[in-house]
Amino acid sequence: MSTEVPSIFRLSCKVQEYPWGTSGESARVAQYAAATPENNFKQDMKQPYAELWMGSAHPNGPSTALLPNGPKALHELILSAPQKIYGKALNRLTETARQKGQLPYLFKTLCAGKALPLQIHPDKKLAEQLHKENPEDLPDDNHKPEIGLALSEFWAFASFREMKVIRQSVERIEELKEALGDSAKQFLEGEESEDKLREAVRTVLQRGKDEQSKMGDLVKKLAKRCKEEGDKAIGGADVDKGLAEAFVMLNDDYEGDAGAFICAFFMNLYKLQPGECIYVPADGIHAWFRGDCIECMANSDNVLNSAFQEIDQDTLDTFNKAVLCPTDHSASKYFVKTEPFTRGGASNSTRYDTPFNEFDLIRTQLPAMREETHGGIQGPSVILVESGSGTLKAGDVTIEAKPGVVCLIIADVELKITASKEGMQTYRCFAE
Numbered sequence: 001m002s003t004e005v006p007s008i009f010r011l012s013c014k015v016q017e018y019p020w021g022t023s024g025e026s027a028r029v030a031q032y033a034a035a036t037p038e039n040n041f042k043q044d045m046k047q048p049y050a051e052l053w054m055g056s057a058h059p060n061g062p063s064t065a066l067l068p069n070g071p072k073a074l075h076e077l078i079l080s081a082p083q084k085i086y087g088k089a090l091n092r093l094t095e096t097a098r099q100k101g102q103l104p105y106l107f108k109t110l111c112a113g114k115a116l117p118l119q120i121h122p123d124k125k126l127a128e129q130l131h132k133e134n135p136e137d138l139p140d141d142n143h144k145p146e147i148g149l150a151l152s153e154f155w156a157f158a159s160f161r162e163m164k165v166i167r168q169s170v171e172r173i174e175e176l177k178e179a180l181g182d183s184a185k186q187f188l189e190g191e192e193s194e195d196k197l198r199e200a201v202r203t204v205l206q207r208g209k210d211e212q213s214k215m216g217d218l219v220k221k222l223a224k225r226c227k228e229e230g231d232k233a234i235g236g237a238d239v240d241k242g243l244a245e246a247f248v249m250l251n252d253d254y255e256g257d258a259g260a261f262i263c264a265f266f267m268n269l270y271k272l273q274p275g276e277c278i279y280v281p282a283d284g285i286h287a288w289f290r291g292d293c294i295e296c297m298a299n300s301d302n303v304l305n306s307a308f309q310e311i312d313q314d315t316l317d318t319f320n321k322a323v324l325c326p327t328d329h330s331a332s333k334y335f336v337k338t339e340p341f342t343r344g345g346a347s348n349s350t351r352y353d354t355p356f357n358e359f360d361l362i363r364t365q366l367p368a369m370r371e372e373t374h375g376g377i378q379g380p381s382v383i384l385v386e387s388g389s390g391t392l393k394a395g396d397v398t399i400e401a402k403p404g405v406v407c408l409i410i411a412d413v414e415l416k417i418t419a420s421k422e423g424m425q426t427y428r429c430f431a432e
């Protein structure tokens, strides 16, 4: 029996309770989850809530379509009417996505109460190989380039700093030099190179695993100095402003973990304001650090962690081999470009043009009592009401909007967003 597919429908979304999430009254993921009664969500004030997976057909956190005649698993609905839901995007889907009724992207609200594991997401070729070898740890065969778009002030470690800056830190900070052990000399001398950077990262992470207590003492010793002396403890250079504080926070999050050396002194620390967005290419190193963001990625849940949790040797080896160690270490390169989104006469919307095929985003900021029409998008999209209230209308369906409401809009239909007197802000993820 075929199900009728409305132009827009609400979604019931899965909450992920990873230990690094946020808890208590300000936990955004919990607030959003509670906005949809069908989620049957009751917040436990002590429990950290990390992510809300919005519009997912991924087996690790599938969404449910809430239809007039009852709920239906999103992937089943998609498989029952692929042409109608995907539109032209159907031609660009991977075979797996098409067979499984998945969207090309995974759209999440993410709240970091402490640092996430230091990680990369494997590129497509590596993901295919690892998934074949070890499907339990690598649940799919897709790559996972991703973005982090700040909802609150959002801190993230991502990409490597310029090697000359890392070298200065190693020279100035005794504990860091000691963490590199015998390889400090090689890292500090001669031409800068990807190999030297890779070897230094490998050494610190490997020693963090093999010589945990020794490395732990070094981390704790530096954290103590940072607490007492502030940025002076790490050389006091302009480029290091605030890093002493960040290092103390990392040690508070995961006491004595050598990953803190890599994050604070090898990587860029982004302090994003709401609406600012960075991207991480496949194999790019990152650890989200504090605050709330929209995280969006190609449809995959593959990750290789290298610090801030128990790490097995195989994973660490694969991480060390795969991690991108580019020589053009410019931090600004990773900001996602924005431009006005004007299709259908929209004038309060901004498009985030990601460097990836799988998805782009639109942020709409509507003042009180205003409305905005988005012209049809040639693929399925998922919209999150971030704040305010009003209505969302597509075809002949109107949905009451409030923070945390998540809807799917099928391909090629106009969307009308109307704000109440408190205004409304939405984020919409799409592929076309």
Ligand SMILES: [Zn+2]
Pocket (backbone or CB within 6 Å): 119, 121, 146, 286
């Ligand atoms: Zn990630």
